[in-house]
Amino acid sequence: MITLRVDAETMSKIRFSFSPANEAMYWLRIAATGNEHPVFGDPGPLARAALAHPDVALLASLVPPPGVTYVPDFLTPQPGLGNHCAELFDEQIATVEATSQDILEFQVGAGIQENWGKPPPDVVLRAAESGLMQKRVASGLAQFWKESLAEIWPQLQSVIDQDIAARVATLRTRGLARMLNTAHPVIAWTGDSILLDKGWCGEHDFSGRDLVLAPGVLCWPNVLVQGPDDAVLYLPAHRIGAGTSRSGNDLGAVIGDARAMLLAELEKARSTTDLARRLGYTPGTISYHLSAMHRVGLVTKTRDGRFVLYQRTPQARALLPD
Structure with missing residues (x-):
């Protein structure tokens, strides 16, 4: 069980948004590993071709091995207050590029070693030591989005918008506790903590933090937590099967x-x-x-x-x- 400790300040700051950077990283992960999405299937030739770009290839070297979920948090900054995808994504790209060297070296060094159980690839270490990694992975993230997701994103965002609207309606009519308890089968609200039944134990202190609930489509069906600095709870969008196919709507x-x-x-x-x-x-x-x-x-x-x-x-x- 993962426990997210929260306080009144955290609960007063909960908001909904979505993370283009996290969606792009998930699509890149599927493309880089040769896997298929459980709903959307093969990422397609455009996504695979984008991997040939040197900055996208560097980003792909940060894709975790099978069975591991950890990706350095600086690659998926907490989404800002904007309403439009272009605005949110531009802010996230700028935040990635502005990551401090200390944070980058810790997350791609100790963070990967602890969570992957092995050191990061040599190409990652060399890029981190060069001081140019922030700029390169920001460029890679933007390039991958442009090549593989920009064209189809409006259709996918409509699903996220509908999902957020449904969750807000639950919040408005049934209250915060009901909204959290129906957010996903693995999520439970205890009154002072959010519990995630993920099959392993851990604890994060989100007290005083801004917590973003971020429904997603390409990260479906996973529930993920990020933080505590950039506190985000990633949720799989409900009813993702409706209207999200590139070849049909059933x-x-x-x-x-x-x-x-x-x-x-x-x-x-x-x-x-x-x-x-x-x-x-x-x-x-x-x-x-x-x-x-x-x-x-x-x-x-x-x-x-x-x-x-x-x-x-x-x-x-x-x-x-x-």
Whole structure:
């Protein structure tokens, strides 16, 4: 359990925004590792081509290894008070470029060593020691956004805007506690702390800090915390499956018809054989799709005797229409 300690000042300063820098870093991470997003799939040739730019390549060297979430915080500054993506992103790029040398060296040195369990790559150390790393990674972040995200971002931001509007409506009609307790299944409000059921233990003191709640689409389905200096709680946007495909606006267009049908069937736990019988696919095809969805956290699997049973996760439920 991760505990975020807060006080009255923190709670009075909670606000909603979104982080273009964090979204770009997640898209870059997927492109650099050759993986696929659980909803949006392959980042595409434009994102991969952008990796050839030397400043984007340096930024990609800060992508954490599998199983690790830590990215140096200076790359994803707390979003400011602007309402428009261009304004927020320009401010974040300027903040990255203005990072002090002491903060940069600590985060890419001790921060990476502690969280990755190994020293940073040599290319990162050389760039940090040169004093030019801030400018280069800021340039890389802006370049990657321009090449791979600028064109499609308005469609994605509409999902974030709708998500923020829904959360604000809950805050207005049901109160702060209800809004936090319904923010995500792993989040709970105790009255003096925000708890994150993330499978490991930790504690952050956010007392007196400005806390930003930042829904995202490309970081979906992850809940992440950053701080305490730049205090941000990143939330996966609700109903991300609606209207977010570049080729259509239904769930089948986003994740494929077979996987959409599987998620619809997995309200209750079912075996591969049962699903194959119900949907008319071969067990091998069902197993292939279930394995892919299990890797990205859309389904769970448990053994019941000689059967393995699959069931959709709360994150997967958020993809389905009401």
